[in-house]
Amino acid sequence: MLDRTIERLREEYFDFLPEIRRVALKMETEIRYLTLRTSLSLADYERLLVKSRVKDCESAIKSLRRHQEGGTFDPERPDDYSILNLPDLAGVRVLVFPRGKLDEVDNALRTSFPDWISDPVLSSGNTVLARTYSGYCRDLSGKVRAEYQVVPMLIGLFWEVEHSAMYKPPPPLKGKADSEPMQMLRKDVEDVLLRFETEFESFIRDGA
Amino acid sequence: MAGRATEKTQTQNLQVIKMKKDILRAANYGYNFDRDIYFNRKTKKAFSLEFVDDHSEDELKRRIAENTGGNGWIFYFNSTPSEGVKRELERVLG
Numbered sequence: 001m002l003d004r005t006i007e008r009l010r011e012e013y014f015d016f017l018p019e020i021r022r023v024a025l026k027m028e029t030e031i032r033y034l035t036l037r038t039s040l041s042l043a044d045y046e047r048l049l050v051k052s053r054v055k056d057c058e059s060a061i062k063s064l065r066r067h068q069e070g071g072t073f074d075p076e077r078p079d080d081y082s083i084l085n086l087p088d089l090a091g092v093r094v095l096v097f098p099r100g101k102l103d104e105v106d107n108a109l110r111t112s113f114p115d116w117i118s119d120p121v122l123s124s125g126n127t128v129l130a131r132t133y134s135g136y137c138r139d140l141s142g143k144v145r146a147e148y149q150v151v152p153m154l155i156g157l158f159w160e161v162e163h164s165a166m167y168k169p170p171p172p173l174k175g176k177a178d179s180e181p182m183q184m185l186r187k188d189v190e191d192v193l194l195r196f197e198t199e200f201e202s203f204i205r206d207g208a
Numbered sequence: 209m210a211g212r213a214t215e216k217t218q219t220q221n222l223q224v225i226k227m228k229k230d231i232l233r234a235a236n237y238g239y240n241f242d243r244d245i246y247f248n249r250k251t252k253k254a255f256s257l258e259f260v261d262d263h264s265e266d267e268l269k270r271r272i273a274e275n276t277g278g279n280g281w282i283f284y285f286n287s288t289p290s291e292g293v294k295r296e297l298e299r300v301l302g
Contacts, residue, residue, distance in 0.1 A: 069256045069285050071243035072300075075292040 005078035006061060013057045013083050016144060020054050023137050023144045024090035028052035031092050031148060034108050038101065045204070047153055048105065049095040060086055087119075087134035088147035097153035098204070099197045106131050106150045113148070121149075123190055129155055154193040162186065228260050228268055235272045240300070247301050252278050254301065256285045 032050050039048050060083050096102055116135035120128045130151040237246040244257040276282045281298050283289050
């Protein structure tokens with residue numbers, strides 16, 4: 001019965017995949033355009049990178065399952081679930097270094113996505129790690145929700161490596177990747193990267 | 209910015225979450241990261257993350273202390289899980 005839920009969600013995913021791809025392409029293109037002025041005026045040590053991705057099928061299904069209380073689909077109600085409930089089927093990440101550039105980029109994008117819902121990623125110390133917004137590109141799709149994130153580059157690159165290593169581990173490591181010691185280490189890395197940026201920015205200010 | 213709580217509120221929330229985690233840990237509850245539930249195989253009780261978030265520390269202590277006989281799994285969820293969900297979770301928790 002659970003297989004029927006999964007099969008139905010896979011079918012739905014592949015029905016919408018062309019639309020998800022179009023939304024990702026539009027988002028990436030629009031965000032590159034909106035950040036062009038910043039990109040062209042970067043100092044030698046500053047960086048800005050725009051990356052898009054389409055959530056893969058199995059990640060989408062797993063993510064949807066984990067949105068349910070108890071992380072479990074009701075096998076007797078396969079029609080209750082839809083991948084279209086996910087906020088990030090198409091996603092764009094804007095990586096910025098140093099953090100001082102975040103506001104500039106964030107403001108440039110907000111003007112084009114004013115009604116998108118903000119859901120920032122917070123660190124254990126309540127610092128905003130990533131500014132995250134989700135919504136619809138209504139001229140293209142009223143069904144596929146997209147998300148964009150403006151993230152300090154060091155944190156974003158760490159997440160990329162960590163995500164593929166820890167969330168898609170080989171079978172012997174499954175279940176261990178999310179253990180409490182690993183979570184604490186992840187927080188430590190994020191804290192250190194933020195401290196590095198703070199120190200780097202004061203170094204640049206003092207040298208100016 | 210919408211969706212962002214004040215710093216003070218967030219700090220208070222984090223303290224409450226830590227206290228609840230400590231209560232569960234002291235009662236020998238493990239955490240299943242894939243299902244986001246706290247569970248104890250000996251007492252056969254499981255708490256959803258949502259239930260833990262939405263109920264007080266005292267309520268949590270009361271539920272932990274509750275004598276349920278331990279014959280079958282008891283699920284403390286905000287929304288009562290269906291029989292199908294219970295079966296699936298019983299299979300996962302062993």
